[in-house]
Amino acid sequence: MLELRLHNTLALVGVLYREQLYLSLKATSPGLRPDKLARAVRHAKARYIALSFFVALGVLMTALSPLVVATTSEEEIALTDALRASGFLYTTMAFTMTFMLCAWSTFIAQEHGLLRPLSSLPLGQEDLRLLALLTAINNALPVAITPPIYGALVAYLAQAPLAGLAAAIYGYASTFFALAISLALAALLAKRRSGQSFRARLARALRTFIFVFCMGLFFVVSQASRFLLPLLSQMTGPLGVAARSLWFAYPFSAAEAPLLLSGSSLGQQGLMALCLAGAYLGLSYAVFSRAFTRYWHGIVAPTVVTLETARPRARLRAPSRLTMRPVLGILIKDMKLAYRDPRTAYLLFMPLFMLIMIVPTVLADEVSVLAMSTFMGMAIIMLPSGACQLLVAEGDKFWALFSSGLRKKELALGKALVSSLAYAAYALPIGLGLACLTGSWDCLAFLAASTLVAFAASATATRYLARHVGPETKMVQLTVARGLAILGIAFAFQIPFTLVSMWLGPAGAMIAALAEAGLTLLILSAR
């Protein structure tokens, strides 16, 4: 087997990057003219450099803003708070950007078998591994150049070189952690569990759960920090060391280390923080290395794991007569697909994340009409976007639906039902639970009303977007204009509903919701 030289490796990575770009442009802009597509691919290198520059600049500017404000503003802002905020922001940004950019690369590599043509070339295993690695992480490399720059700037602004060193180390640790999670999830996706047995279903459910959990992990941690930080401050007194030791946990430690090292001399705490940063860096690298090995095996030889041997069927059973309707067909199919493909599973879990946020508010105070209206407004704006995402997720499979005689209004209603039912499945039990706990039915009434309005808004938004799809559509494009139109539709439903709710309370909310939903169904069925 041939061993690649460095310049050949870089040339091959460049070719693969152009291929990635071409495939992603083809997927997202199927209507792009061939000459424009060729031009875009020809300028791949310039595009990469520009993207890298803006990503790196965006991460650094966002992360450094608290420190810049603290050191330049005339107002008294404590450097400790600024350092802590900057550290946390940087960790979050580095992690999120790396995860997203790497996920994009691995997605293209997997979906289109980017590395498969290379396996027939006379290349060594190590070369192939290196190419797979560089292809997976090349988009995230701009983030990887930020830790030394961020570290140097922290050292300069805080006048503490060791603080800068710790910040840089945590920057790399965050990057490695994000790459590790992204690669591990890509490997997880490469293995499809086939079959209908309980074991196969359980395996699929576990895979989806892990994916969604990992996707939401950082969101959950950052949200939790909002509640945890004041709580920890209260607990520091009675619990002492136990509470303080939480600062050693990543990602809180990333915010605290520069702070502990910002003093003029390296104390015991500072030394510990530095050692901890090194330990996290080692750990993150080990995790990344392991994840890459899994990814390598998954991406080169994607496997379908059948967890059972096919049993001869006695007969095929038709679905229930009640479900033999096009709208229900779309609903059932989308529920199954969204659940089985972890990349769209978040659409089913997103309402849960939203609804959890209102629980503490309702439990702390009695149901405030203003708070509920604000929350419901958010749901009414978010759910139509989710329903439209389901249309985008349809990809190039519209032919299968339209060639069977599906009408666009049926498609729109089916998609709207998916997102609305996913919301209702959490909203109604949570509303019922809160009603039992607080003794007031207002919350349940508000949530039920918001479900109806969200359905009406989703159905109208998907009907609008469905106008732009046909059997030949390769992928629906969510352009800025269409995005704004969908937002406009959502507001058109949300504003009157919110006004009536605030004016007449839960009963008014229900009446307004029933009116909006009824009117929408009437208009949609008439067209």
Added chain:
Amino acid sequence: MFSERLTRPARACSLKYGRGKEARRERALNQDITARAENVCKYYGSVVALDGVSLELRRGEITGLLGPNGSGKSTLIKLLMGFMRPDHGRVVVLGQDPYDNPAVRARVGYVPEELALYEALTPKEFFDLVARIRRLRPEDYEERLSFLARSLGLWDRMDDLIGSLSRGNKQKVAIIASLLHEPELLLLDEPLTGLDPVVARITKEILYDMRDRGASVLFSTHILELAEAICDRIVILHRGRVVAEGTVEEVLELAKEKSLEEVFLEVTGKAHEVYEVVKALKGGA
């Protein structure tokens, strides 16, 4: 011209019939015809995909659509499905314009050339979806699906994810989905690609069965022997024009050639090209 000699006008109106008789004959002909393209043109930018194509598909007939790559076969099938509107001319399917009346697709079966299926669904779940969209009666659907799945050898793979199936098995999924509702018109774009000989043979038998029940079948193919073996009529497209049309015997007779392959090469102007390549190959050897 050779190609003009072979081309038969799609609808030759005879003047010997009177006005009433002509109308009755026209009605009878319409009942017999499932799909009709009249002088259809379709352009993709400056590229001419179809240039004045006329075609009729009759009940109880299997029509083969032949032509080299890029000759407009898939475009013609998509126009008949109503996936796009012709730039010029008219398409009528089961008495309606399929573009303006997409509901007519409920009576048509279609298998595309490029298969994009829901990889995370099982074949059974995909068929359930199609049955729901087509509003099939559960008992009819159950019986029909059992028959087709057993016949095409997909019975044991009904619970596997489509993503895990081979290209041939995915093709079977698309073929079964197109046959579930016993369509009156079946439009198949390269339907036998990837199928093993046994399944290909069974598929042919299913097509014969459809024909015997009075359905029209139009399928595009590159396999000339296949077209020669199973088609009642063939249409050869070249650069968006119909260059030959008729029964296999008529085409062979008019062309005075020995095989359909030779006719194909002649009417598409590829005979000389092939001759040159063969000569070069032999010279090289």
